Amino acid sequence: MILTAALLSYLAITTLNILAAKLDPTTLTAGLLCLAAIFTIQLRHSQPGANRAPLWQRLTTLGTQALLTYLPIVVFHAEWGAMAGFLAGSLLLLLPSKVAWVAYGAVGLSMLVPPALDGRPALDSVYLCQSTLLTGLVVYGLSRLADLVRILHETRDQLTRMAVTKERLRFARDLHDLLGYSLSAITLKSELIHRLVPTHPQRAMEEVHDVLAISRQSLADVRMVASGLLDMSLEEELTSALSLLGTAGLEVHADIRLGTMNQQVDTVLAAVLREAITNLLRHSKASRCEITAVREDGRIRLSVANDGVDPTYRDPSPHSGSGLGNLSMRLNAVSGELTTTRGPDGTFLLLANAPVAPSRHPPDTEDDVLSSQEPAA
Template structure:
């Protein structure tokens, strides 16, 4: 639409010039010359007003501007003031193609030069001022409409790029959440299923209990996947600690968990819960740990989650071509909530993962801090 308006304005000025030339009291040869030259001037102006014209090489700009200047001033010798409106095209082209320190003085020179046709015609000075004003205003209109068209073009391109980036971010979010959810859930189902297979001959009652837990994990996984697809998924760190304890106990891993948390925001809670889930998934898949410590503490405006285990294997490499994105996902999550993530092997040979996130207490609210200490394979105290 903006481009159409610009072309319509340029055609309107050309039509106005054509009618002025045809009604002028000049010879037929002069009129024919004006009619033949006018389309060339219009084409040059369309080229100068085309998108990206300001980025053309300088020598081409000077060439086309020089031709337009010749076609603007030479016909004045025959057509006089009837041709003066064409100077508005030249004024606009100068503003479009040349740097501002050069363009604006030349723009003013073009306007002042339109005083000459009135002098040649022997007309009052006020007519020359009117022609100069018309040339300057026409140049501004041409310049403004062209720049507006370019701006709208860039705006549409930017909107398209933003839409593509939004789609890419949503795909990344979905892939990250799906990895975090299904990696944990499938590991849990596999581990529980292996435990059930061992328990069926000697402990059928406990095996049935584990089957019920597997069904619960599968149902929760389905609900989580649906939440991921809809874009809403809140998780609880304390709930994830209980789930992790159950899984690690089933794997025969000695667990000690300590939780001292107050009221934390849902996005921080979800980020830390996801971190714990990925840490436990990696522990079950990539280590042979016999002990695991989980510590979640809120102190000095920070929430710290520490997960340690003694089964780190420095020689392990994931053979899957699609593996290894878990820690990268966690780094992205921690960064998104203003936190940090550290992981690596300690001096005592244990593997330690630390997630630290700033948290602000709700205004005028004192957080009720609860302390839960899980002794090894014991009940909460």
């Protein structure tokens, strides 16, 4: 609206100049029609994306505007000069930068001629040239400003949608990492309780207490995920994983040598361990598991290896297979990396590396991570 108001103001000035010339009705009507045509063409040139129109269309409308700008000068002389500013602005809007600025300057200089032909002082020629160039800059600036405001609003909407999508992905990843592990543990212990009830009721009661504790912790974790305040500890997850694997009857070997680390890295590696143990319990027939968590040269190396991967297994769930992709994205956020290796003898190794403290600007390779997801093992 500001752009349209500015264009109408310039149009009104030229209209007043024409009316003051006291021309015959036919000439006056022709002049007003030319003004309306120039205004319509200028609105088209000032529209967002007008510079992306085919070249022949831009040259055609610019040529028409040039004719409507210069031909009436023969009749109206210097009073028509304000319309040359519209042409100068259109040239800046529609042509490539180098050509546009040269043409813009040429239009301004051409306005030195009409006052001179009328025998006016040189100061009038300078004034008309300067006002033409100024009008061109105003038209160009307001048109570009309107386009930038539109882009700003579109970008703000896109950023809002991206923020919502990012939060949904965070919530989904955290729920997957937390509940996958907890539900697997509850399922495993429930199966154990089912076997123990007839012969070892006291032991079954102890396992029931463990199931209740896991379920309460799962509820607390879900609430923390919803509030975005989830922090996890790798050492605590290691203790829980060793206990759970022992309950499942696996032979476990652990090498744990950890020191202090950044809380974000600690949480990410704890999530990696949870997913690794969840996958091991759900998708493998392992009898032995080796867990290594050591700090070397300012980096934390976490590896989980087992001997029970089934190469023919495919999870039929329509939402399966996102766990390792989620972990890769988490590790990428702390400048870490995740690799998985399948051995020909049925072994599977998950290896995570991350710095003790993440860099401020980790590489953004989320697309690569998503495109290289492997099925959970």
